Amino acid sequence: MQYDALELDQVTVTFRSPQENGERYTAVAGTTLKVRAGEFVSVVGPTGCGKSTLLNVAAGLLEPSAGDVRVFGERLAGINRRAGYMFQQDALMPWRSALDNVMVGLQYRGLPDADARSQAQAWLERVGLGGFGDRYPHQLSGGMRKRTALAQVLALDPDIILMDEPFSALDVQTRQLMENEVLALWAAKRKAVLFITHDLDEAIAMSDRVVVLSAGPATRPIGEFEIDLPRPRDVAEVRTHPRFVELHSQIWAVLRDEVLKGYAQQLKKAA
């Protein structure tokens, strides 16, 4: 039997209020979500609905209040060692060069320095940064830092890649370049990907499947769509495909009300 790479089974996450007044906030409720081996799944939902919370649960950084996480059929306890995680913000160490940043995970794994260095260099070349290994993060552009972070994750050859709005801080052109690069790398290695975004166009262009979350509290999936667009895809070109337009309007019909609810909640919180 082939297990799913990742399975969130009836996951609920309840946070205690930071004010210590005993209040609780259920961010995610009874969520079941699966990513098959080699599948690219995006999760979209309104701002603040619980997307990062779900990813943190999948990474094993946050223990669900109820429900289970299974990784290739095994119940997850602690950190998900088969997953690599790419965050919204840069997670590069500012005091290490790009090469040293990519090397560090390999060194932690016990690889001799010379091997770690040559593998890290090969990954930097694959993401187009072969000549930039000696630069420090502050000497790199936003896109280059993202490429370094990508090399850092991919160098560890994880079976599952978790990405939390990794390109949201980039300008549109750099973002599309990065999206295409991720798709090309993914096509070569076919890892399971769980990709979080609030950008529906990005989700459709990249994915095999898009899962729509409801507005919080007690967020849960309210729609799931197979993205049957041909591959390989160019994320800019695929947007003009008639099927893309059709899928976009189908998914937006489900997402729209939730986005409005999410927005109204944000306004209430801010008042």
Ligand SMILES: Nc1ncnc2c1ncn2[C@@H]1O[C@H](COP(=O)(O)OP(=O)(O)OP(=O)(O)O)[C@@H](O)[C@H]1O
């Ligand atoms: N550690 C925490 N303690 C209390 N509440 C939290 C905690 N982490 C998240 N929350 C709340 O849970 C909800 C979901 O947060 P989360 O960051 O998962 O949303 P998101 O969909 O990723 O948001 P965004 O789209 O803005 O990135 C929010 O209302 C948030 O305030």
